[in-house]
Each structure stands twice: as structure tokens, then as C-alpha cells.
Amino acid sequence: MSKTKRNSYELVIVTGAGFSFPAGVPTQGQLLYEIEKFEPDTMQPGGLRFLEAKEVVNDFLKTIFLRNYEKQGRQDDDFARKLGVIQLEDIYSLLDRAIIEGDVIPPFSETDLHKIRTSLDACIIYYMNCIQANITHKKRPLYEQLYQQFMLRYSTNWLTITTNWDTVWDDVLISACREKDFLVDYGPNIYWIGPDSKGGKPEPNRLGPRLLKLHGSFNWLACPQCHSIFVWPTKELGLRGVFDPVRCPRCYSGSAQGLEPRLRPLFLTPSLLKTVRNPTLRIIWDEAFCALSTTKEVIFIGYSLPIADHELRYLLRRGISRNTKVKVILHKNDCPARHDKNIQLYAEYRYKSLLGLSDDDFYYGGFESFFHL
Numbered sequence: 001m002s003k004t005k006r007n008s009y010e011l012v013i014v015t016g017a018g019f020s021f022p023a024g025v026p027t028q029g030q031l032l033y034e035i036e037k038f039e040p041d042t043m044q045p046g047g048l049r050f051l052e053a054k055e056v057v058n059d060f061l062k063t064i065f066l067r068n069y070e071k072q073g074r075q076d077d078d079f080a081r082k083l084g085v086i087q088l089e090d091i092y093s094l095l096d097r098a099i100i101e102g103d104v105i106p107p108f109s110e111t112d113l114h115k116i117r118t119s120l121d122a123c124i125i126y127y128m129n130c131i132q133a134n135i136t137h138k139k140r141p142l143y144e145q146l147y148q149q150f151m152l153r154y155s156t157n158w159l160t161i162t163t164n165w166d167t168v169w170d171d172v173l174i175s176a177c178r179e180k181d182f183l184v185d186y187g188p189n190i191y192w193i194g195p196d197s198k199g200g201k202p203e204p205n206r207l208g209p210r211l212l213k214l215h216g217s218f219n220w221l222a223c224p225q226c227h228s229i230f231v232w233p234t235k236e237l238g239l240r241g242v243f244d245p246v247r248c249p250r251c252y253s254g255s256a257q258g259l260e261p262r263l264r265p266l267f268l269t270p271s272l273l274k275t276v277r278n279p280t281l282r283i284i285w286d287e288a289f290c291a292l293s294t295t296k297e298v299i300f301i302g303y304s305l306p307i308a309d310h311e312l313r314y315l316l317r318r319g320i321s322r323n324t325k326v327k328v329i330l331h332k333n334d335c336p337a338r339h340d341k342n343i344q345l346y347a348e349y350r351y352k353s354l355l356g357l358s359d360d361d362f363y364y365g366g367f368e369s370f371f372h373l
């Protein structure tokens with residue numbers, strides 16, 4: 001698996017939400033509903049803190065997003081359904097914009113808005129880590145077979161670029177690497193937190209398959225001072241990293257009072273991509289560009305190329321040349337009906353418009369069937 005010289009890849013896989021969906025990972029649109037319905041084990045570490053964080057978030061959503069909520073009387077199922085209608089992107093855009101501008105959203109003060117944002121991050125990470133432990137197990141063989149197929153066909157000459165925050169694919173790569181005492185190659189300058197809580201960089205000759213996570217990851221924590229990104233063992237993150245302060249293993253001097261520099265989760269919503277630039281994440285984007293511009297083939301799996309991802313659309317348009325073979329694998333539900341007047345609402349239209357693809361470049365049977373898994 002080791003790589004000494006790297007000029008170009010044979011294959012670049014670009015994955016979106018549809019890639020993790022078969023494993024049971026909810027889409028962004030379903031997250032708020034699922035989090036509201038989720039009942040944590042309060043005997044487990046973090047369970048009670050999750051409930052507290054959810055209360056902070058719900059109070060904000062009721063006040064700002066739901067009309068006449070109090071007047072209509074409260075019913076739990078009804079509330080979850082109403083939450084399901086609110087776009088996560090709208091909530092984050094509102095919070096991020098207000099925080100950056102220093103605005104208040106009465107009755108919420110600047111301090112409240114910070115707390116609401118942190119609580120929303122915590123709810124999402126805690127929930128995702130709790131459910132991932134169960135869901136990935138069932139469908140894991142599917143992803144393992146896919147990994148084996150890539151290794152067999154392309155050896156080390158392939159990599160994955162993803163917009164997903166979840167760790168379905170990471171888990172498969174991490175355990176394949178573990179057998180050889182390797183680590184997943186998340187990109188340059190990524191540190192791994194070991195059992196001793198210290199951060200270390202993997203030796204260059206001990207790197208496994210490359211996985212570039214453009215929007216961050218649920219198993220990452222970032223330092224707000226030195227901007228280092230740390231990979232945290234997935235299973236513990238939901239229970240510890242979210243609620244218990246972990247000081248930066250690289251730049252905490254050991255003498256400062258207080259908890260800072262405390263590591264924070266790093267997963268970026270479209271609203272954040274425009275404004276916050278973690279320099280380490282920026283390098284990951286540059287690496288993605290280099291891979292796309294030199295590869296022979298790009299296969300998109302379960303990625304709908306949403307307009308909101310304009311940063312990635314820009315990267316794809318610049319990176320993918322006319323000579324590169326492109327295949328788009330989607331689900332049958334994504335397939336536009338013939339003569340549908342609303343063709344521009346479909347992913348196919350956006351791909352054709354941005355990358356000049358033709359009908360033959362699309363496959364609507366899902367990746368399971370495409371790769372004969």
C-alpha cells in the first residue's frame with residue numbers, strides 16, 4: 001500500500017450522501033427529525049449532555065422558525081415533523097451569518113447564538129456516532145467488497161474525494177489499514193490522536209488509501225489556535241470529544257489557565273465554506289484539485305451536484321479535463337422521466353450543464369449493481 005512516488009491516479013471516486021445512504025445514514029434533510037426522535041442511553045457518557053444540547057437547539061428553532069408554535073399546543077410527533085421541514089442549511093446560515101456579523105437575533109444574544117451553534121454541532125455528532133456503530137455493521141460487507149474491488153483493479157492508484165461527514169467509508173479503510181499497521185491517508189498535515197492522547201503524524205511509508213474529506217468529518221477535531229486537524233478514534237468521539245474538553249496536543253503549553261485551546265468538531269455546512277478557511281482543509285482541497293486534474297477516470301457515486309456546493313462545482317469544473325472519462329452513478333429515484341418539464345431539477349441536468357456529459361455517462365442502478373456487489 002505504500003506510495004513512494006505519486007504523479008497521477010488511475011481513478012478518483014467522488015462520493016456524496018447517496019453513497020452512505022445504503023448503510024442507513026440519514027440525509028441532511030432527515031437529520032433534525034431523526035435527532036428529535038432519538039432517545040439516548042442516559043446512563044452512557046454524554047447522554048444527558050446530548051439532551052441538554054437538544055433543548056437549547058429546540059428552543060431556538062421553536063422561537064425563530066416555527067410560527068404560532070406555542071398557540072397550537074405541543075405534540076411530540078407533530079413537533080418532530082415540523083422540524084423535519086426546516087433545512088439544516090437555513091439554520092446554519094442564519095447562525096453563522098449572525099455570529100460573523102456580530103448580530104443578535106432577539107431574544108437571543110450573541111452569547112446565546114454561539115451556544116446554540118455549538119449545541120447543534122454536538123447534537124449532530126453525538127447522534128451520528130451513536131447510530132453509526134449499529135448501522136455500518138449491517139451493510140459493511142457491501143463497502144468492504146467495493147474496497148477490495150478497487151484494490152484489486154487499481155492497487156494504490158485510486159483515491160476517494162467526499163463531501164460526506166459520516167465515517168461509513170472511513171471505517172472500512174481504517175480497519176483494512178489496521179491489519180497492516182497502516183493509517184488512512186486523509187491528506188498532508190493530518191495528525192492522529194493515539195491512546196496516550198498525543199497527536200502524531202503517520203510515517204509517509206505507512207499510509208493506506210487516500211480519502212479527502214472536503215467538508216470535514218465526524219471523526220475529526222480541529223484546533224482553533226494552530227488549525228491542526230486531528231483524527232480521533234471514531235467510536236469514542238461521540239461520547240467524549242464532543243462534550244469533554246480536549247486541549248490541543250500540539251500547541252497547548254501546559255501552563256495556561258482555562259480550557260483553551262480546546263479542540264472543536266470540524267464539519268462544514270455550505271454556509272461555512274464561504275467564510276471559514278481552515279488552512280489544513282484548504283490543502284486538502286488543493287490535493288483534490290491535483291488528483292482530479294491528473295486522473296484518467298472520475299466516478300461520481302451518490303452525489304447530486306447541488307447548486308449549494310458552489311465551491312466544489314468550481315473545483316470540479318477547473319479540475320476535470322475534457323479527456324477524463326467520467327461516470328455518474330445515481331439511484332433510480334434520481335432518474336428524470338422522459339420529457340419531464342422539470343428536467344432542470346435533476347442531478348443529470350446539473351452534470352450535463354457543468355461538465356458537458358452525455359446520456360451514456362449516467363447509470364441509475366446504484367453503485368451496488370454497477371460494481372456487481
Ligand SMILES: [Zn+2]
Binds near residue numbers: 225250251
Ligand atoms: Zn493547536
